[in-house]
Amino acid sequence: MYNHALHQKINNILQDNRVSIADRDNMFYTRFVANATSIHTLYTELYADHPMADAAFDALLQTIVNAYSQRPEVLKQNDEKKENKGHWFLSNEIAGMSLYVDRFAGKLNDLGDKLDYFNKLGVNLLHLMPIFQSPPGESDGGYAVSDFRKVDSRFGTLQDLISLQQKMSSGNMYLMLDIVLNHTSHYHEWAEKAKSGEQKYQDYFYMYEDRGLPDEFDRTMPEIFPESSPGNFTYIDDCKKWVMTVFHHYQWDLNYKNPMVLVEMLDNIFFYANLGVDILRIDAPAFIWKQLGTTCQNLPQAHSILRLIKLCVQVATPGMALLGEAIVSPKEIMKYFGTGAYKARECDLAYNATQMALEWDALATGDTRVMLAAQHDILQKPYGASWITYVRCHDDIGLGYEDYTIRHAGYEPIAHRKFIQNYYTGNFHGSSASGALFSVNPKTQDARISGSLASLCGLEKAIRENDESKIEIAIRKILLMQAQSFFVGGIPLIFYGDEVGYTNDYSYLADPGKSYDNRWMHRPVIDWNKNKKIETKGSIEERIFSGTKKLISIREKLSVISDHKNLTWLTPHNIHVAGFLRTDDSRRLFCVFNFSSEKAFLTWFAFKENGPDPERLYDHWQGAYHEVKTDEEYLEIEPFCFLLLEEK
Numbered sequence: 209m210y211n212h213a214l215h216q217k218i219n220n221i222l223q224d225n226r227v228s229i230a231d232r233d234n235m236f237y238t239r240f241v242a243n244a245t246s247i248h249t250l251y252t253e254l255y256a257d258h259p260m261a262d263a264a265f266d267a268l269l270q271t272i273v274n275a276y277s278q279r280p281e282v283l284k285q286n287d288e289k290k291e292n293k294g295h296w297f298l299s300n301e302i303a304g305m306s307l308y309v310d311r312f313a314g315k316l317n318d319l320g321d322k323l324d325y326f327n328k329l330g331v332n333l334l335h336l337m338p339i340f341q342s343p344p345g346e347s348d349g350g351y352a353v354s355d356f357r358k359v360d361s362r363f364g365t366l367q368d369l370i371s372l373q374q375k376m377s378s379g380n381m382y383l384m385l386d387i388v389l390n391h392t393s394h395y396h397e398w399a400e401k402a403k404s405g406e407q408k409y410q411d412y413f414y415m416y417e418d419r420g421l422p423d424e425f426d427r428t429m430p431e432i433f434p435e436s437s438p439g440n441f442t443y444i445d446d447c448k449k450w451v452m453t454v455f456h457h458y459q460w461d462l463n464y465k466n467p468m469v470l471v472e473m474l475d476n477i478f479f480y481a482n483l484g485v486d487i488l489r490i491d492a493p494a495f496i497w498k499q500l501g502t503t504c505q506n507l508p509q510a511h512s513i514l515r516l517i518k519l520c521v522q523v524a525t526p527g528m529a530l531l532g533e534a535i536v537s538p539k540e541i542m543k544y545f546g547t548g549a550y551k552a553r554e555c556d557l558a559y560n561a562t563q564m565a566l567e568w569d570a571l572a573t574g575d576t577r578v579m580l581a582a583q584h585d586i587l588q589k590p591y592g593a594s595w596i597t598y599v600r601c602h603d604d605i606g607l608g609y610e611d612y613t614i615r616h617a618g619y620e621p622i623a624h625r626k627f628i629q630n631y632y633t634g635n636f637h638g639s640s641a642s643g644a645l646f647s648v649n650p651k652t653q654d655a656r657i658s659g660s661l662a663s664l665c666g667l668e669k670a671i672r673e674n675d676e677s678k679i680e681i682a683i684r685k686i687l688l689m690q691a692q693s694f695f696v697g698g699i700p701l702i703f704y705g706d707e708v709g710y711t712n713d714y715s716y717l718a719d720p721g722k723s724y725d726n727r728w729m730h731r732p733v734i735d736w737n738k739n740k741k742i743e744t745k746g747s748i749e750e751r752i753f754s755g756t757k758k759l760i761s762i763r764e765k766l767s768v769i770s771d772h773k774n775l776t777w778l779t780p781h782n783i784h785v786a787g788f789l790r791t792d793d794s795r796r797l798f799c800v801f802n803f804s805s806e807k808a809f810l811t812w813f814a815f816k817e818n819g820p821d822p823e824r825l826y827d828h829w830q831g832a833y834h835e836v837k838t839d840e841e842y843l844e845i846e847p848f849c850f851l852l853l854e855e856k
Contacts, residue, residue: 211245218244218269225273235288236276239523247523250516254509255467264467268520271471275478275524283484286377287527297487297529297556297699298594300769302382303760304333306601307704309363311733316359316368320375325739327379329707329753330760333699334376335384335489337602339363343395345721346458349602349731351386351491354393356476373484382486384531389473390492391459394444399460403446412469413460414452414498415444421500422450429454429504434649436724454495454504464496464513474520481525487557489531490514493544506540515546515554529556531596535603537610538562538585545593552592560595560698562586562609567599567689568657568664569609572631572641574804576786577617578624582609583777594771595698599689600706604646604656604727605632625654632657632664640666640678642712644726660713660730661686661706667748668711679748681805683709684848687755688801691829691850694759695799696788697771705732707756708739708749762828762852768795776818784808785845789818798825798853802845809842815853825853 218240222229229237251268255261279287290296305326313319316339326334338350341358350360359366373383392399401409416422422441429440432455441450442457452461462469480488497509518530532544532555541562546554563586566579589595607628611621630636632643643659662668665685670678686709694700716728741749763769768790778787784804790797798815802808815822815836825834829852834843845851 211248214244214248215241217266221269221273225277227273227277233276236523239526240272243519243523247516247519250512250519251467254464254470254512254516258465258467260467264471267468267471268474271475271478272520272524275475275482278478279482279525280484282377283482283525283527287525290527295592295594298592298771300767301764302333302699303331303694303763304335304382304384304596304699304701305329305331305704305707306335306337306384306598306701308337308602308731309339311731312704313734315362316364316372320372323375323379323381326381329757330764331702332380333382333384333487333701335487335701338386338388339369343393343458346393346395346456348456348459351388352391352393352456352459353388354395355397356387357479370483377484383484384487384489385480385483385485386489386491387473387477387480388491389462390495391453391455391461394458394460396460402451402460403444405447410447410449411466412463412472414463415447415449416441416451417449419450422452424500425452425498425504428501433647434651435647452498455492461495461498463498464509465498470513470516474517477517477521478524481521481528485528487529487531489533490517490555491533493532493555494534494536506534506536506543511543511546511550511554514544515550518554518556531555531557531559534558535561535606535608537608538582538588542585542588542590545590552590555593557594557596557699559601560586560597560696561606563595563696564598564693565605565607565609566613567692568605568632569607569628570786570803571665571685571689572628572639574806575617575783576780576801576803577783578609578613578619579786580777580780581613581616585610587775587777589773591773596701597693597696597698598701598703599693600661600703600730601701602703602727602731604658606656629655629657632659634669640669640682642666642668644729646726658726658729660710660732661689661703662709662752663712663730665689667709671711671748681848683748683751683755686752687759688803688848688850690756691759691852692786692799692801694763695769695790695797695852697769697775697790700760700763702756703730705734707753708742709752710734710738758829766790766795766797766828766854768792768797778814779817781811781814782808785810787814791819796822796855798855799850800843800845800853801850802848805847807847808845810845811839812837812841812843813839814843822855824856826856828852828854 227233313322340353341355341360342350342352398409398412437456442453494505497507498504534544544555544558570576570579607625614621614624631639632641642663643657645655646658648655665682667682670682710732712729713732716722722728741747742753774791776789785808787800822836
């Protein structure tokens with residue numbers, strides 16, 4: 209829609225900044241004008257009644273122009289290449305790894321020396337866990353940021369980060385970094401000024417002189433960490449006020465009802481974009497808008513802010529995709545891709561946390577019915593957006609999938625989740641897992657699960673018992689879990705150490721800054737002597753690394769794996785087997801996974817229900833052909849094994 213006053217305002221700003229709208233900057237100008245009305249509409253929905261609305265909107269427009277003007281030419285060229293590809297992040301040729309720089313390599317410069325390792329594995333996207341300045345002992349793993357633009361000295365310098373990005377880019381690798389939109393460290397400059405009494409910066413946070421409003425908020429706000437950080441407010445003696453601290457007492461929630469907070473944080477987003485970040489991971493977006501009488505999570509205004517940010521990024525730095533780290537139910541996560549006129553125009557990517565948890569459910573039970581019951585909701589993801597798929601990350605494993613999916617399989621939800629918890633903590637007879645419960649709610653007994661991929665799959669116990677048969681089963685489980693994650697649709701993201709089978713690291717217990725948080729057991733310090741064992745044929749490390757590498761290689765060669773809403777789940781002819789079909793104009797790939805400890809039998813009819821009957825299938829994993837037989841005959845699948853069957 210044409211808005212003369214708005215477009216004239218933009219033209220004036222561009223002229224003042226000497227932007228050549230008819231020449232080299234024409235595409236930027238075109239993007240700006242095309243999105244200007246939507247930007248203004250979303251902004252007005254949020255801030256029309258704020259006394260600083262007009263001034264802050266002018267600042268927002270200027271921030272967009274500054275970001276484009278300051279963008280290095282090489283990044284502008286990359287923007288154009290990505291736009292020409294269209295939804296570049298849907299590609300089957302991208303596979304990633306998430307890691308802590310210090311625990312993986314030491315410093316950023318040391319990480320640059322490890323790029324050959326990633327190339328050997330086939331990884332071309334690196335997610336660097338938080339690297340910006342955060343206080344020792346009160347960092348929340350780097351998510352309590354005290355300076356959004358200063359690399360923490362533990363990792364090196366900002367120039368080291370820039371050098372790493374340039375080295376990665378020259379090797380056709382992508383970079384993902386985090387931004388924490390919801391809160392800052394209490395040592396951030398804004399918080400320090402708020403403590404000293406500056407009203408401008410107190411208005412950047414939720415600060416109250418008494419417990420009146422905090423008590424009202426607490427009536428409907430859940431506690432995120434009830435064990436280690438109960439409540440949602442902390443008293444600040446320096447300024448004699450209560451401040452909202454949803455996560456930890458040292459993390460102050462930003463007040464996005466103040467439009468200048470949005471402008472300031474948008475400027476930080478553009479700072480990361482102009483460092484060459486390809487995917488920006490927005491931490492905890494569900495929490496960024498607070499409203500009395502609500503849970504203060506997943507509110508409509510949070511989505512408006514994300515849509516506004518997406519439009520601004522699309523104008524100034526369109527080559528950077530946005531990942532929303534919203535770990536919520538499938539029905540709720542869909543909203544983070546955008547709805548209505550903003551469908552597929554909010555976050556480009558989201559974590560498929562539900563699918564991750566469902567894989568762990570199936571591995572514990574040997575029953576895929578809970579997994580399959582949840583797929584209708586997961587498949588609602590719009591075209592043009594994609595998932596981050598994974599089986600482990602730095603965080604815990606939640607069991608937040610819907611109760612109806614559990615009931616569909618004939619289980620009672622509370623008892624079923626209790627079984628899963630007991631199974632992965634090794635407290636169920638016959639369990640091979642070594643994990644621990646995280647953040648147990650003393651009232652409801654809800655809890656999440658900590659533990660490395662290898663330990664939860666039984667490798668830790670198998671090694672301790674020196675039982676080769678159990679080691680083999682554990683490795684099968686590891687590769688089964690990774691395989692489904694790699695082929696189910698989205699960008700697969702391996703958590704560092706999982707590619708060589710790191711088991712739980714219990715040394716965190718001796719560190720006072722970490723001992724209270726058992727998630728550190730699955731955040732290992734890499735022992736490069738152990739990793740060198742990938743060169744020793746038959747070692748545990750080599751078997752897992754080679755298997756993971758093979759999965760990435762197969763995926764990279766199959767364009768049908770690109771995430772073009774081309775996935776159909778197969779009819780569940782065997783409750784132990786989950787299977788799906790990936791299709792494009794010229795290929796059909798059937799992926800089937802046996803989550804049982806026993807050999808599974810799958811009728812050949814399963815491959816005939818979606819399109820023409822195939823005659824012969826080639827298994828990319830085993831390198832073997834299978835002749836499709838009659839409906840009364842069966843494909844045999846070994847325990848904890850899978851097949852990647854392409855019609856030939």
